[in-house]
Amino acid sequence: MSEARVFLLPDLGEGLTEAELVSWHVSVGDTISVDQPIAEVETAKSTVEVPSPYAGIVAELHGQPGETLDVGKPLISVTPVSTGEPAAAPEPAEPVVEPVETELGESTDSAADAHPEAEAYREEEKAGSGNVLIGYGTPGGHGVAKRTRARKSSVAVAEPSEAPSAETKELDDLSLLRTRVPGKLGAVISPLVRRMAREHGVDLGDLPGSGEGGLIMRKDVEAAISAPSVEPVETKPQPSVEPVETQGLDPRTGLAISSRTPVKGVRKAVAANMTRSRSEIPEATVWVDVDATALVELRKELKAASSEVPGLLPFIARFVTAGLKKYPELNTRIETASDGSQEIVSFDGINLGIAAQTDRGLVVPSVRAAEKLTARELDAEIRRLTDVARQGKATPTELGSGTFTLNNYGVFGVDGSAAIINHPEVAILGVGRIIDKPWVVNGELAVRKVTELTLTFDHRVCDGGTAAGFLRFVADAIENPNSLLADI
Known part of the structure; x- marks a missing residue:
């Protein structure tokens, strides 16, 4: 047999x-x-x-x-x-x-x-x-x-301490090529290299890659292993968890422990990404209140004439892509080389990430080439992406290719938020709820539909003037939407 x-x-x-x-x-x-x-x-x-x-x-x-x-x-x-x-x-x-x-x-x-x-x-x-x-x-x-x-043998990979032969390096390179993800080379490492790093406690998130596009090679991990500073023996204080579980009491608070939930899957990835964003990005936040009455009324008029009218978010997405064309500094990424030098990487196009809350956690699928889509096309793609994301069926490419994120947290009934940038992007725009507020129009007090826009940006790629210019552009477009929506 x-x-x-x-x-x-x-x-x-x-x-x-x-x-x-x-x-x-x-x-x-x-x-x-x-x-x-x-x-x-x-x-x-x-x-x-x-x-x-x-x-x-x-x-x-x-x-x-x-x-x-x-x-x-x-x-x-x-x-x-x-x-x-x-x-x-x-x-x-x-x-x-x-x-x-x-x-x-x-x-x-x-x-x-x-x-x-x-x-x-x-x-x-x-x-x-x-x-x-x-x-x-x-x-x-x-x-x-x-x-x-x-x-x-699972230990075989940890043994080589001498420089790999030319043949082994060629095979390693082949394995790495087979595990690349299009458009995101720097973060992808072969199973061989990942296992070596895991067994020696090397943090791949902070390790610069010497391969093409920042690809992490076996020699990079070997160099990190041989470095004197890398001695990660800190992950052993787990025995203390066992007595706490058996006693059922938290030693710090004296309260009974009702449950323990492992941080894994999407929640684990979100936690790691947000932690990295906070630790690496010197962020700043600007915000502005916006009179969205004209946009709301425009959508009502369109709805009266046709049943297939985009929601408000696709209209705002159109304004965002137009704003990013005018202020491309916010549609970039910062890359750090092995020698510590940094480069600002610009893109010929906009992949607009849409933050979506799911049962598995917050995910950000992206609308690819969003600058080429009309409001109706954006509406259809946003609905498709949020649907597959909530089903847990979004592909790695859809979830990892964004260049700028739009977050509509107004659906949760809040006005504003100092959002965390979705690393490795450099900015995120949040939209609050649209509510009736007193507003001065032509010198007179009136009740208007008002929302708050909040932009959090990486201060390394631009100064406050650029960020404020982009935010004001989007705000003006919301207040006077007809000029930008000729191709709904």
Whole structure:
């Protein structure tokens, strides 16, 4: 009988190193086909279905629903259904020569030669399921697919202390290329490098990458490991948690502990991103009250003439993209090189992030090329993105490609907020609720529809004059909307 093939949890993009197993779609003994969804997992970005790159009979499920699995660890074992004549029985010493996983997920040549059946499968695998890397496809279509099998040893990656050979570096580079996420290279590291960093306590968030586009290479992690200052032995005070749990009392307050909720998934990612934003970005905030009466009345007139009229947010989104064209400093990103020097990176286009509250936490899907869309088109795309985000189905690209964020917290009944910038962006605009307020119009007091706009910006990319100019531009557009909405 053929030996079971082990499918490892693939790289899910965006530099994610783990995923929570939500549910299995298959059971032990089931016959599955290539690309058949086998499990649903929840990452810090979204909930995705994992397809199988193998066809055969499910031999083992490596994990229970609710368990957190590391990228590169076994997910499922599949026994292929034998075709043609069975392979000859191996000699006693053969199991040692069996196809063995190298550090980069390749089978050794000697193992392939010893097992014709394995070589036949390699040909099958070269056709590529197209789905091993979720959202980005397998390299099978390029004729260079690699077999993914259980690793020889989980400690093997921590051993190399000498400089890697040219061949090893070439293989590392290939692995890194396979794990890149389009448009966001600097934050993506191969499972090999991530595991090395995790085992040695290296914080990848603060580690500059020497590869193309800031890609973090194995040599970068090795350099951090050998640096004298890196000795992270601080994560051991967990034994103190055990007595607290058994006693049921909090030693600081003396109160009974009612529950403990692990910080994971989207909540964990939001916490890490907000912490990084607060620690790295010297932010400043400006705000202004705006008379939105004209915009509200314009929408009422359009609604009277047509049933398909955008909400108020898409109109404001149109004003924001127009403002960013005039003040492009707020549509940038700051990149820090390994030598500490910094660059302001500008973009030819605007990916407008829309903050959306979901059951899994706050996420920010982005409308790509938002500056090219009309108010109606923006309305349709915003509705689509918020819907998939609330279902947990937004892709890493949709959640990680924004250049500026628009946050409509007015829907929660609040007027203003000193929002935290969505790192690595440099600004976020908040819109408060629209309510009736006394307002002076042409020297007379009147009741108007008033909202508050709040702009938080990175003081490294611009000064207050630029931020105030952008905020005033958007405010003026809300107060006099007709000039900018000819192409609703």
